[in-house]
Amino acid sequence: MANNSLSDRETALVSLDAIQSLIDVLVASRYQVCGPTVRDGAIVYDSIASVSDLPAGWTDHQEAGRYRLERRDDAALFGFAVGPQSWKRFLHPPIHKLWEVRNTEQGLAIADTNEPPPRFAFIGVRACEIHAIAIQDRVFCDGPYVDPVYGARRRETFIVAVNCAQAGGTCFCVSMQTGPKAQAGYDLALTELLDASTHEFLVEVGSPAGAEVLRQIPHRPAAHTHCAAAEAVVAHTATQMGRSLDTDGxxxxxxxxxxxxxxxxxxxxxxxxxxxxxxxxxxxxxxxxxxxxxxxxxxxxxxxxxxxxxxxxxxxxxxxxxxxxxxxxxxxxxxxxxxxxxxxxxxxxxxxxxxxxxxxxxxxxxxxxxxxxxxxxxxxxxxxxxx
Known part of the structure; x- marks a missing residue:
């Protein structure tokens, strides 16, 4: 799990090629790397092995009861909002076998179903989704009754957040104070900086584990102009909300x-x-x-x-x-x-x-x-x- 503090924070700039290096480092660290990919007419979360698996150049158009993919006029890796799946499917699986009993020659025997939990590395986690994971942490891990399945999977999770550069037609994270910028709960956070001549990512470090991974991929110090550009991306996204919700009372x-x-x-x-x-x-x-x-x-x-x-x-x-x-x-x-x-x-x-x-x-x-x-x-x- 990410453990964020101000002392952990540092920023860097990485190239598009460094995203592949990031995936390679996580795989070498025995993580099952999961991220967004295009399948069956939607952007879903699944195991990925390379940058080519990411939805480069795709965006989504969303309204009430409507979802469709559209081509962008650039090659942004994360130029979409969110799809039908959430990271919940990895941490709180839709189907989980609790136990199995078999009839053997010696009588009934309880089968061993305690497989080691996977070590997930999530790439492309939005700010609202980080808040959602934090909410499920409270449900499953806080209090006297801890869910061992969720706890084991969550404990080893490495989170690479992505600050939103585009809001969807049904987004209202600003109303819920959950986005579009990830403030905590991540190991690394990316902001995609893309124009006619450059395609780079501002990286913010959110944990010691994130700092260690960053040290293993090519990067260079981020200038003030890069940080300002990243802030402008998020500020613009905050004005694009497709919905709003008055939460007062x-x-x-x-x-x-x-x-x-x-x-x-x-x-x-x-x-x-x-x-x-x-x-x-x-x-x-x-x-x-x-x-x-x-x-x-x-x-x-x-x-x-x-x-x-x-x-x-x-x-x-x-x-x-x-x-x-x-x-x-x-x-x-x-x-x-x-x-x-x-x-x-x-x-x-x-x-x-x-x-x-x-x-x-x-x-x-x-x-x-x-x-x-x-x-x-x-x-x-x-x-x-x-x-």
Missing amino acids: IRQLLQGNPNHPRWDEVADRCLSCGNCTMVCPTCFCTTVEDHSDLAGQSAERVRKWDSCFTMDFSYIHGGSVRMTARSRYRQWMTHKLANWIDQFGTSGCVGCGRCITWCPVGIDLTEEAAAIRATGHAGKEEKHGGT
Whole structure:
């Protein structure tokens, strides 16, 4: 994990070729290097081995219920916002085998499923996603009950952040105070500086591990002009937000309006598909399933991502607690923006906009909150960002 302090901070300038050196150094350090790549018409996160795997020259156009890739007029490596996947899929895997039992000649035997966790190096982590990882750190690692699967994977993670040079049509990280610049939680942070004659990256060091990796790749000192250019990139991105969310008193607003008519209106459109929870970088709900083979020779228990939009999620003997789309959407949005604050001291939203983009019917969380604020009973309260 990154451990940021002011004394760790230093800046440098690296070339495009040095990004390949960065990948090579991480691979040599036995990291599984993961980053953005183009596949199936989207920018997804997967294992990468070279700069050629990165989405050079691609960008994304996002609106409510819409996502498409488009070609840029330059060769930027990180000239896009965020795609359908988050880093959650590596740290909190969608399916994880908890245990397996087999029928042997000596009787039932518990199979060993305790494989060493992978050592991940993430390249291209946005500021909002760093905040999302910090939120999941609280959920899984703080308090008396620690998730060993998440903890083992998170402990060894090396994070290379990328400060956003372009906001998406559904981004609202400025509203949540989670971006577009990564302030902490990384080992190295890149800002892509690209013009007609140069393609370079300003590198900020965020941890001793990051400093050690930087020493192993070609770099040179960053001048004041480079730092100023990087600040200008981030400042420009902050003005590009496609959405905004008024977080003033949001907790009291949602908790105080459980019967607002807007919940009925959104329920008429909501498909209860759970897309919003699957693409969300902070949602953490799971279910447990038991499986056995037809021959009766083995059985296993697996943990899988689940969603508060499924009927069975709130099942208690006799039936589901939340039978309607109205109650399920209200549960999700109120938990995300209000009750999460009671549980973990922070909002559960980081403003990445994925839930808006990947909703099949284009339901917009920021629009729903604004509609309730316009006619609901709101109170004054401290603003809450992503972490």
